[in-house]
Amino acid sequence: MSTGHRNPRIDLIRGISILLVLLHHFNIAYRLNDTPLAQLISWDAVRAVVRNGNYGVTMFFVISGYLITSNANRRWPDFARMDLRGFYVLRIARIVPCLLLLLGVADILALSGIAIFQNHAPQGTLVSLWVVNLASLTFWMNVLIGLYGWVNYPLGVLWSLSVEEVFYLTFPLLCVLLRRPSRLIAFWAVIIVVGPLYRAAHQGDEGDFLYSYFACFDGIAIGCCTALLAGKRPMPLLASWPVQILTLILMAFLYLSYPISETNILGVTVMALGTALLLIGAHHGHGEVSQGRAGAGLRWFGRHSYELYLLHLLFLGAMRSILVPHAVGGAEKLLLLSAFLLLSAAFSHVIARFYAEPLNFFLRRLLWRPARAGESSVPTEEPASCWWARGPH
Template structure:
């Protein structure tokens, strides 16, 4: 976000360039419109990469010019300029975002937002998001209201280390005429390993690869390299420069439409927007008005470019708040919200950014500028911590609801499997469909678990790190129940299989069974390749091969499987036509593989899949819980249930167990039944409610074991 102003006798790349201001405008418009709706610009996220290259170019140019002019780099001066340019506006938006969260978002988001503010203020938000992207606990949570601060974190980390690197290289370079060659070699030493790591990590673990600094630093170094050789490139013949500069701009714009969320990004495809930007910067001056500089330097483009930083800061929190308050907005409504973000952006630019950035006092007293930056950072950090400690105060999980004797389940052990706390599904009769005890009501005496901590009400596989994450293909074999029992039950599949472990554990303890889990995030038990984020999920395929190999070598007495819905991959391409039929065929063939070796297979029919997060809804509507009760037909139709039903129909040795009548007994699905919160997110049962289903699961498994259908 650096601006350079004309100085007497300054090299061409160090003077103010309207075309770069226009490139900023293009970058922020790509991001904003892309966030408004992917149907407008599917790859609008490449605007961030344009920013990275621009920042690398401008920062390196300023530092090298200072080095050439004075023989040194003033670290205090450099950090002071960055502090007064970036931190006041960033700190303001962080504090206001806390206020918006308090006023408009559900309390269940308070804690994460508070820590997001702290992480953003300290410019480590990208590492926090990278960690969360592979953490099973965060997979189904709403996006952070401060998610966009990840790119600012990358840039600030770059600003921290880059002048130190340049100083070190300058010492190695010695005399000025050798310095630029050494700088280019140094940049290559940084950029090439970073690019290689980006390609590798994107292919193996794309989620964190998108956020971490190590996969992105090459983009800023690319801009730095252009700054080093820029003066020479400005002597390029005009005709050639015109072609190259326009080609670069076309490449940037085209990449925003050719790439989408399913692309292997960043990886090697990030070369499209970054190389395109570098080419525009490198050759626009030589191309003159015949190049893209004429278009990019138009007053409207320069105006948007000047506002780009504030626009970027404000648009995302407003989008998230509007999406929550008004439901799922249409693309045109989201575009309107993005347009309205220009109002606080303009105010911030004129009353916060410019007065501080242009202050003569701060210009001549960089220590004061650093002090203001530290004050902005400290204020945001303290605001986040105070918000966490004072505003967010989850209640202890309530156990005040009196236990009700279980009415469901026909096995003799039903009483022993009764929940000790709130009854949950135990309030329902043996045949729960239509039971008014499970109807939606506006108020209940207490809710367990408290919605504020429901996300942590997870099966033991998660608490004990026995649930394989997306980036791993190595099975984790964990044992529950009676570990030395002679009867072995295996639970295999994705998180929709793992959610049944609390109920299965209770059954296993009562029946003296040994339970072995093989579960992996977003990975069904399936002998077909599936997609994750639109790309082949290679680690899932490998994990499945190994798990099925274990089961063939040591067949269990009973195999329980569960899964959500997945798109499959054939010859490296996503299969979208007849997706349910193809998935059903794959499931059927996989289960038959197990029955041919004498294993009985129990398919746990997939649970209802909510479009709106029940936990957030309950948190925001404790006295109007009926607002959180979707139509049964709608939520049952989603997920993997229909494919499972087709796959199991008429198959000997394969038994479908459907407990959804005890999860959604009436035509609208109550978020709380028997004092227990049913879901911990949009599509996973709380461990507490799953545990109350133990008598019903026990009854269903007893029927399977005795030969029933």
């Protein structure tokens, strides 16, 4: 969405989600158990914050389903007449530039001989770089991880993008096939029920109960249903501050109390439903969010969450190659954490402003064609912050 169309509350939720993911990955690399912070408030308290980054991804899935559905419904109120080509152009323009950048940099670093960026064989089978790149580009990195483990450090984040890309591939087809919002809601309701059942049936395999398609699709489906239901009728009770605050408290309790390995069966569903309630609050209370400094940092992280998510392991991998984790002391880890967050944020901002957004804008201009007479030849959600764009979009 352009700056003028952004919902600051959704950016805030995304900012929290990406920060949880970044903290989780940093703790995996540099365990924070011996830091002054852990000594001050206890390691158990710190670990409770940093161990469940996968719930941050669950929140991303819900937001993705919500935004894709609400934006599509605004552009094509009649789902049966959705412009398939137009939908795919929008997704390609947003996703592919950063994805190709990640693959290119990771491959160059791997071929340069830097060990952490090369493929590994955690389960005894070495997978070629060609296969990893193919899985990244054809939506089955999560399947590859389930089969062979975390074979490539910086490209491991693409497991969740593979889940979302399959959703992007099927979403417009479902809309055209099912035609009516009520049928779509019924279909997604089945997916919502299947999610916890699938996770319960695959508890012995982390690759299945956390990373496979049906272990994650229920979060996306909850987001899709939320968009249609929130757009259909006002929900003042669910959007009220008491309900919103209670939702945050319950989500925080679930997040902090148990590791996701113990709670994923229904925990993922509960966290997704909580995110949906927050999105209903964002939908009906867009103007109530303060534009002050209190949440500005988190909103900034939310606006750059895609670039941050895709590229942050490049920085963390470089840090691990230069500063071996077991040789870094506790106080130094906190300094490294600050440097990691700042460098990742700065790099993501540069990539978004001078690479991803300009290419997003350019590809939409180049590939978009009006599906019907009178339809604008340019999508409305263009990146308004493109540094080279001139005039109204």
